[in-house]
Amino acid sequence: MAGKISPSMMCVDFRRLEESVKALEQAGVEYLHFDVMDGHFVPNFTLGPDFIRCVREMTSIPFDFHLMVERPETVLSVFDIRAGDIVSVHQEASIHLQRTLQHIRDMGAKPSVALNPATPIYAIDEVLDDLELVLVMTVNPGFAGQKLVPSTIRKIAGLKERLKANGHPEVEIEVDGNVSWDNAVKMRQAGADLFVAGTSSVFRKGEDIQMLIERFRACIA
Numbered sequence: 001m002a003g004k005i006s007p008s009m010m011c012v013d014f015r016r017l018e019e020s021v022k023a024l025e026q027a028g029v030e031y032l033h034f035d036v037m038d039g040h041f042v043p044n045f046t047l048g049p050d051f052i053r054c055v056r057e058m059t060s061i062p063f064d065f066h067l068m069v070e071r072p073e074t075v076l077s078v079f080d081i082r083a084g085d086i087v088s089v090h091q092e093a094s095i096h097l098q099r100t101l102q103h104i105r106d107m108g109a110k111p112s113v114a115l116n117p118a119t120p121i122y123a124i125d126e127v128l129d130d131l132e133l134v135l136v137m138t139v140n141p142g143f144a145g146q147k148l149v150p151s152t153i154r155k156i157a158g159l160k161e162r163l164k165a166n167g168h169p170e171v172e173i174e175v176d177g178n179v180s181w182d183n184a185v186k187m188r189q190a191g192a193d194l195f196v197a198g199t200s201s202v203f204r205k206g207e208d209i210q211m212l213i214e215r216f217r218a219c220i221a
């Protein structure tokens with residue numbers, strides 16, 4: 001199966017939001033990625049529930065929530081999370097991770113654990129039965145426009161092997177951070193399935209989104 005695309009909506013041109021959402025819809029992207037930041041887990045604030053609800057009125061594309069917040073279980077009810085969405089919570093921010101993943105599943109969404117570059121893949125060994133994806137951060141979370149942490153390519157390959165060895169080959173790997181054309185090829189070769197496309201690929205100023213998506217798909221076939 002070819003790789004899937006989840007454009008990072010924090011990188012959209014907000015002056016042309018609806019036009020951009022329609023272009024992404026036309027281009028057939030599989031998800032829309034929403035980076036939610038609380039200013040505590042990461043030193044930045046971004047997309048809130050009102051913005052996300054507004055985009056929900058524009059499209060039927062499933063949403064891919066990336067909760068970069070302390071104690072993510074406390075905010076799940078604040079967002080309009082629906083069946084078919086992905087919800088990624090950070091292992092580093094979750095005291096009761098297994099319970100939180102079960103809660104996400106009970107909401108009908110796909111539970112996912114996000115790992116910062118320095119967090120080892122064995123940190124999620126005890127919840128492999130409770131998740132459908134692992135979000136490998138390929139930059140340190142908090143800001144768009146950063147450069148890839150090179151060791152994360154090896155980490156993707158190691159995670160792919162570990163999932164197979166533990167009887168969970170069905171768990172998908174999502175990658176987020178400086179997913180450029182060149183990096184996407186390496187990430188795909190390492191085993192990534194879902195690609196968060198941001199400033200280094202799909203949201204490039206003045207360039208046609210649909211053309212950029214087509215070019216991106218060639219990198220992750």
Ligand SMILES: O=C(CO)[C@@H](O)[C@H](O)COP(=O)(O)O
Pocket residue numbers: 008010011035139140141142143144145146176177178179196197198199200201
């Ligand atoms: O949100 C983050 C990191 O927390 C970014 O990775 C965006 O999701 C995508 O931005 P680029 O890295 O593609 O510029």
